[in-house]
Amino acid sequence: MALTEQLSTVTKKVNTEKRESSMPKDFLVATFSDAETLMRAVQAVRAEGFRIYDIYAPYPIHEMDRALDIRRSRLPWVTLLAGILGLTFAIGFQFYAAVLDWPLNVGGKPDNSTLAFIPISFEIPVLLGGLATVAALFFRTRLYPGKREQLMAERVTNDTFALALRKRDAFDMRRAREVLEKAGADRLSLKVSEI
Secondary structure (H helix, E strand, O other): OHHHHHHHHHHHHHHHHHHHHOOOEEEEEEEEOOHHHHHHHHHHHHHOOOOEEEEEOOOOOOOHHHHHOOOOOOHHHHHHHHHHHHHHHHHHHHHHHHHHHOOOOOOOOOOOOHHHHHHHHHHHHHHHHHHHHHHHHHHHOOOOOOOOOOOOOOOOOOOOEEEEEEOOOOOOHHHHHHHHHHHOOOEEEEEEEOO
8 A cells, every 4th residue: 555655646746747847938039130130139138137048040140159158069079979989889899700700711811900990990980970969969959759849939930030038037027128129129029838
């Protein structure tokens, strides 16, 4: 009886945590017609101390990383580690197959011929590095099959730029609206999303 009660308690706790993590969040979304106005708005919003949730643009804005203080991605480390693992596996397997498991005497050449190992020792790290990078990218960005898109603003994938501020407990809506309107926002809207 005690075990079933414990399992019931744990199940309730897990279900509560799942519901809390996927609760809808409120955002103030400002849209802009060009990247320069968006950059000015980002600087103005950050100067006022607001925390920017995200920027949405139809193309990359290279100065935006510095403006938002975004750190460099750690994704290259995944690629490096997968490449090293692939190289180790490729050399180890080829050495095992050619020297230990099935040694062949081909024209008096040594069993562990380095030149014969080069193509596989290059191809396997590239393959594993690429696959691990794509898998890590999908995992990190939560892109999985069947996921539905949730755009913060219409036409953001076409010709509109958007800035999203997440409403929290100490969020001054009036001040945020003033700053964004002064920075040149075309439209302000409230958005509820489960992002």
